[in-house]
Amino acid sequence: MLKRLEIQNYAIIDRLELDLPEGLAIITGETGAGKSILLGALNLVLGKRADSKVMYDPDKKCYVEAVFDISSMDFGVFFTDHEIDEASEFIIRREISPGGKSRSFLNDSPVTLDVLEEISSLLIDVHQQFDTHGIQKPSYQLDIIDALAGNKKRLQEYQKLYQTYKTTAKRLEELKEKSRNASQEMEFLSFQLKELEEASLRENEQEDLEARLQKLSAAEDIKRISSLMVHSLSEEEQAIIPQLQLLASQLSSLSHIDSAFESLHARLLSVREELLDMSRECQRISDKTDYDEESIHETQTRLSLIYRLQKKHQVSTMEELMGVLTALRSKLEGFGDISGHIQTLEQACADMEKELVQQADVLSEARKSVFANLEQKTHELLAELSMEHAHIRIQHQLSGTLTKSGTDEISILFSANKGGQFQPLKDVASGGELSRLALCIKSLVAGAMTLPTLIFDEIDAGVSGQVARKMGEILDQLSKKHQVICITHSPQVAARADRHYWVYKSDTPTRTLTALKELSHEERTIEIAKMLSGNPPSEAAIANARELIAL
Numbered sequence: 001m002l003k004r005l006e007i008q009n010y011a012i013i014d015r016l017e018l019d020l021p022e023g024l025a026i027i028t029g030e031t032g033a034g035k036s037i038l039l040g041a042l043n044l045v046l047g048k049r050a051d052s053k054v055m056y057d058p059d060k061k062c063y064v065e066a067v068f069d070i071s072s073m074d075f076g077v078f079f080t081d082h083e084i085d086e087a088s089e090f091i092i093r094r095e096i097s098p099g100g101k102s103r104s105f106l107n108d109s110p111v112t113l114d115v116l117e118e119i120s121s122l123l124i125d126v127h128q129q130f131d132t133h134g135i136q137k138p139s140y141q142l143d144i145i146d147a148l149a150g151n152k153k154r155l156q157e158y159q160k161l162y163q164t165y166k167t168t169a170k171r172l173e174e175l176k177e178k179s180r181n182a183s184q185e186m187e188f189l190s191f192q193l194k195e196l197e198e199a200s201l202r203e204n205e206q207e208d209l210e211a212r213l214q215k216l217s218a219a220e221d222i223k224r225i226s227s228l229m230v231h232s233l234s235e236e237e238q239a240i241i242p243q244l245q246l247l248a249s250q251l252s253s254l255s256h257i258d259s260a261f262e263s264l265h266a267r268l269l270s271v272r273e274e275l276l277d278m279s280r281e282c283q284r285i286s287d288k289t290d291y292d293e294e295s296i297h298e299t300q301t302r303l304s305l306i307y308r309l310q311k312k313h314q315v316s317t318m319e320e321l322m323g324v325l326t327a328l329r330s331k332l333e334g335f336g337d338i339s340g341h342i343q344t345l346e347q348a349c350a351d352m353e354k355e356l357v358q359q360a361d362v363l364s365e366a367r368k369s370v371f372a373n374l375e376q377k378t379h380e381l382l383a384e385l386s387m388e389h390a391h392i393r394i395q396h397q398l399s400g401t402l403t404k405s406g407t408d409e410i411s412i413l414f415s416a417n418k419g420g421q422f423q424p425l426k427d428v429a430s431g432g433e434l435s436r437l438a439l440c441i442k443s444l445v446a447g448a449m450t451l452p453t454l455i456f457d458e459i460d461a462g463v464s465g466q467v468a469r470k471m472g473e474i475l476d477q478l479s480k481k482h483q484v485i486c487i488t489h490s491p492q493v494a495a496r497a498d499r500h501y502w503v504y505k506s507d508t509p510t511r512t513l514t515a516l517k518e519l520s521h522e523e524r525t526i527e528i529a530k531m532l533s534g535n536p537p538s539e540a541a542i543a544n545a546r547e548l549i550a551l
Helices: 035-045 076-081 113-123 138-149 152-198 205-217 219-235 240-252 259-288 293-312 318-368 371-384 431-448 465-478 521-533 539-550
Strands: 002-010 013-019 024-029 062-069 089-096 102-106 124-128 391-403 406-415 453-457 483-487 499-507 512-518
Touching: 002 035, 013 035, 013 512, 024 035, 024 465, 035 062, 035 089, 035 124, 035 453, 035 483, 089 113, 102 113, 138 152, 138 318, 138 371, 138 406, 138 431, 152 318, 205 293, 205 318, 219 240, 219 259, 240 259, 293 318, 318 391, 318 406, 371 391, 371 431, 431 453, 431 465, 465 483, 499 521, 521 539
Parallel strands: 024 483, 024 499, 124 453, 453 483
Antiparallel strands: 002 013, 002 062, 062 089, 089 102, 391 406, 499 512
């Protein structure tokens, strides 16, 4: 229920605070005093679009805050989904800056307008004068029938299965589309796979080939330099090794004179052996090295193939190219599973569709069971509101197609006059007729609906006397199960209040402001008397007001 409403700098409201009770709260006041402005401000915290023009003082922030008691409602899933700490209250605040920027908060956490609208749909039903679009909508009419039929749990189970069914059916269609395109795609993938498999790729092959090509391409230089080393070290007339041998012999003749010559002789022999080994290694390299143009061509051809495949598949290494090969094999194997998946999903859809049809039939039977009672009770209430010949009729047919609400197509038809034809509400009912019809239907489904707060803005416009008194009784009965807030000009309705608030204009030296006060019992009596006879009220009007309040 709505516990508290605080408004600042909205329209002609400077600052206003309103604490609201359980039961029936009545708001009255002269035309233009600002009663409906309260609803306009409340709509801001319910997610309606804002305009900087609503600010009386364009240099100050507009601020609206509403506090809702939700201790008797289950919002656990909502808190979890929106990552908000659980609480027993919703404190919703809407701020509009002088520049027109709007911000919304729920329990001090920033939220979007979509979240506010989601909350408002669960907390409040606002019925303004001539605001009858809701009851004209087939979806709302079906909600009324479901509430009376007690279909909440059945509908939740159906919709959960329906969502699974739609998701599965979508996946099935995607697979079928993939299957239709599979032949051409498989042909293309098979060609790519065959090309890679025929290439007989090996890990690290690119690096090995590049090293081999480098060596083959340098064969002439390798042979020339190796031969030069052999000749220079051992084969030429002035080769290094024979020269070292001669020097070693000379040093050997001096080794008995000084041990230093013996050491030099040993070292020189060691150098000679190292150079001999180098000469033999160079000879081996020279002997086995030949410029092989055919091998160079083969290596270049193989590398060109690898480079071309890498470019084609947009990779740059052998490891990545081998990965493409593995991925292609996996993809082609996956195509082989499509037909099996399609069969599995087709069976799953068929099973779910069968179950949905059965559940939809149960929903339909429950709905049909309340048609007659709703038609009869609505007629009785309309008759008490001076619409003796008004009737409704529930038009029902099966769509033959599963929807999120079942297979039923329901429309409430209306006839205001004796012998009149039943037609859709939007085609025949006037604004006043629809207002009374909406009040009757809401009163009938009050016990089955979850909305804790109902707001009526001048729903009694254009009625008086006994009809207004009956409206007051209906609102009073509604307030036993819901918090009801009603803006009214009818003294018969106002007399039913658990609390009565009076909206009035207050003049300051610079501006006119809207103000509000809760009336005491005696002030209520005088206010209702004024509504009966004018200001100042007559003694008869005061007596009549006391009588109305005492009923």
